[in-house]
Amino acid sequence: MIKRNLVLVGAALTLLVASGCAVAQTSSEEEIGLRKTSLYAEEKTVADTTSYSKAAAGESKLIPRSFENAPPMISHDVEGMLPITRDYNACLDCHVPEIAPTINATSIPPSHYASFRPVAQNVGDQLKYDGKAIDNTSDVISVVHKRESLSGERYVCSSCHAPQSENAPLVENNFTPDFRSKDSIASSNLIDNLNEGL
Ligand code: HEC
Ligand code: HEC
16 A cells, blocks of 8 residues: 555656656746737837838829738828817728729729618517518628618728738738639629629
8 A cells, every 4th residue: 555655656756857857848927928128117118110102192002912811901101181070080981992093093883872771670579581471680681782882881991991001911911812703803893793602
């Protein structure tokens, strides 16, 4: 019995030493942040300076799209254009389809002249869509309501389209997009293929 206990103690000690080694290989608390300064003191921590495109609208080089139907990022300077308010939206001046082609700007696509929200109604204690009872509006897939004018859901362009700062990424990005057609590398067609595969 004593002999067996000794064996057990020995095994436990081996385990302790082994796990001790494992602990020694992990990173210290100071090393786990993406920044290379102490996590406990802010004084010497300065964020990289942002460097946005200074090229004026009309003179900038388009930024490659991140993936098919990704919102394109803003390639030009937006000085004086942000924030977008109820009474001021400079983006519309140049990007509405009536103006954009005349100044070589990309037109706001048809998807922005539509709403994708199902218009459901509460009738008594039932949720109804198109006269039929449904459990949840998410059961109604990809309904498109075309609009005459820009949908309110798209008014604040900068919530999806943003200028990009030229900084070295802290973590390497290995993602490479697959575009199904050459056209989709530099333009979008979401409204046409929205229901694809459903
Ligand atoms: C004075 C006209 C003008 C204004 C105002 C303007 N843009 Fe542009 N925008 C352009 C032009 C022209 C281009 C094409 C690139 C170039 O020539 O600089 C462009 C390019 C873009 C692109 C890239 C499109 C693509 O196909 O990759 C986006 C996104 C964009 N603008 C969004 C905006 C947003 C959002 C605003 C408002 C904050 C805005 N623009 C205001 C003229 C303008
Ligand atoms: C809710 C997010 C969202 C908002 C808000 C939004 N967009 Fe977009 N935008 C997208 C996405 C996603 C795409 C690409 C897919 C598509 O065509 O719908 C896109 C595409 C575009 C394109 C490229 C069209 C093409 O043919 O390649 C332009 C230009 C554009 N948007 C301009 C604007 C402007 C200007 C506003 C503000 C009036 C705006 N967007 C508001 C998400 C948004």
